[in-house]
Amino acid sequence: MNLAARRRVNPSGHAAARPVVAPGAPCVLKIGGDLLEDSRKRRALVGGVVRTRAHLPLVVIHGGGAQVSRVAEKLGLKPTFRQGLRVTDEPMAEVAEMVLSGQVNKALVATLVQEGVPAIGLSGKDLGLVEAVAVPGLGRVGVPLRVRAERLWELLALGYTPVLASIAADARGQTLNINADHLAAAVAGAIGARHLLLLSSSGGVRRDPDNRRSSLVRMLSTLEVEARIALGALTRGMIPKVRAAKRALEQGVERVGILAPGSAAELSGALRHGKGKGTWIVRGPETLPRKSKTLRLSSPTRRKRGGPGTAPAKEGV
């Protein structure tokens, strides 16, 4: 095709690149907002995406809790949380959308594009990717009801890396603020992801929720999740995170980890092999008989349900 003809097809004059469609099983990478604020950590994360996307299809989801709170406070709005979820009235929903879908999403996409990743920034609203439903009592907070996985697959097949902000609409088109861990779990389940990584500056679940230097819980059974919440060992943003991890496992994701890889190589290794330093959430009683020492079994929740081997507790949001 001569140049004039190519320009007619592609007005920019760039030769159309062949899409890179990675052969491996898909993975979902969720990045906590405050990791994106540190330039060294951001570089490592972007480097990890660059290394990984040649090997497997990757969907990136990001939070931005710290950024939303900062802008909200500047505008005179007071951030409040219930069980780790941001209580969101209408003005707060506007701020959340502006900050997450606008500032945070575009900054991350621009960095990825600079490094050669064909990243496309979207929220759950775009292409109708995510339909959400409001959580009673929290205002404009939603949980994902339906994910159009086939549309994400179409983007992946074109060689693009979707980067999703955790905003969606309900069936009437009303904006809802979604916890990014909830969104990541729903997307991972819907696209049949093999691994889901929830990257958080906490580096994983710590034994003491108020001490960032306390030791990491390396493996956490889904059967321990509700008891740990009831005992106060998991608080604030860790509550939706571990519930989301549990939900993803229930939906067939093989490995779910909460971690903070320090380098591009570490992140790529964690995505590809489902291994790395942090907390790995594991199904049901897998760890309980040996690890029951890690959790005092005084929880009434646990006794009532009859211990290891019973069905996982029904979770709230």
Ligand SMILES: Nc1ncnc2c1ncn2[C@@H]1O[C@H](COP(=O)(O)OP(=O)(O)OP(=O)(O)O)[C@@H](O)[C@H]1O
């Ligand atoms: N046992 C625990 N171990 C570690 N962190 C805990 C624990 N319990 C509660 N936390 C809190 O959970 C927070 C992580 O959740 P948070 O929602 O703040 O961040 P994120 O989900 O990584 O980012 P974003 O909300 O922007 O997506 C930690 O900063 C910490 O304060």
Ligand SMILES: [Mg+2]
């Ligand atoms: Mg969070």
